[in-house]
Amino acid sequence: MVDFNNRYSPAIPPESDAELARFLRSEFGRLRHALTDAVVLPAFAGLEVAGTPAAQTLTPVYSVLECWDGITPTIPERATASLATNSITADEAGVYQLVASGGMDLATRPCTFAAHVNGTLTAAFSVTQANWAISALLSLSAGDVVDIRGKVATTTLSITLQNAALSIFRVSEIRA
DSSP states (O other): OEETTTEEOTTSOHHHHHHHHHHHHHHHHHHHHHHHHHOOOOOEEEEEOOSOOOOEEEOSSOEEOOOOOEEOOOOTTTEEEETTTTEEEESSOEEEEEEEEEEESOOSSOEEEEEEETTEEEEEEEEESSEEEEEEEEEEOTTOEEEEEEEESSSOEEEOEEEEEEEEEEEEEOOO
8 A cells, every 4th residue: 555655554565555656646647637638727808998988090000999998807817908008918828719899989981890919910800880899719829919900991080989898718728
């Protein structure tokens, strides 16, 4: 019988005891690995329009939406929302579900809203008259920055977003 204080039972020879200890370490190691792979540590961060945001002017070039005036509750040290940069940073690598949506005051022309990672356009975008929504799975590395940017096709358009939110949720971990 294994005594984890390194004492052996007199009825079991030390060789058998050592073999059993190796077996148990191996099995518990496999079990720990299986459980670790099955559990995804949560990561969540979000920005929202909680009050009445200031109007923002969109141009034909993507610009970061600056309407956010609140941060949704978050689990610390895994994703960080920032009102200063109007973005969310993934503090840990993983696959994240991005969800963003908003309603605008009466827009006279269609707008394009797109998710950007480190300033690069992703494939997720939506074009509508008054409401928009984006949903995408993003493979993010630790330190990647996610934001939403908007633009119009020609000239400029002043918009005021209402009931808007941007959130990321980690749905899978990436292991080295």
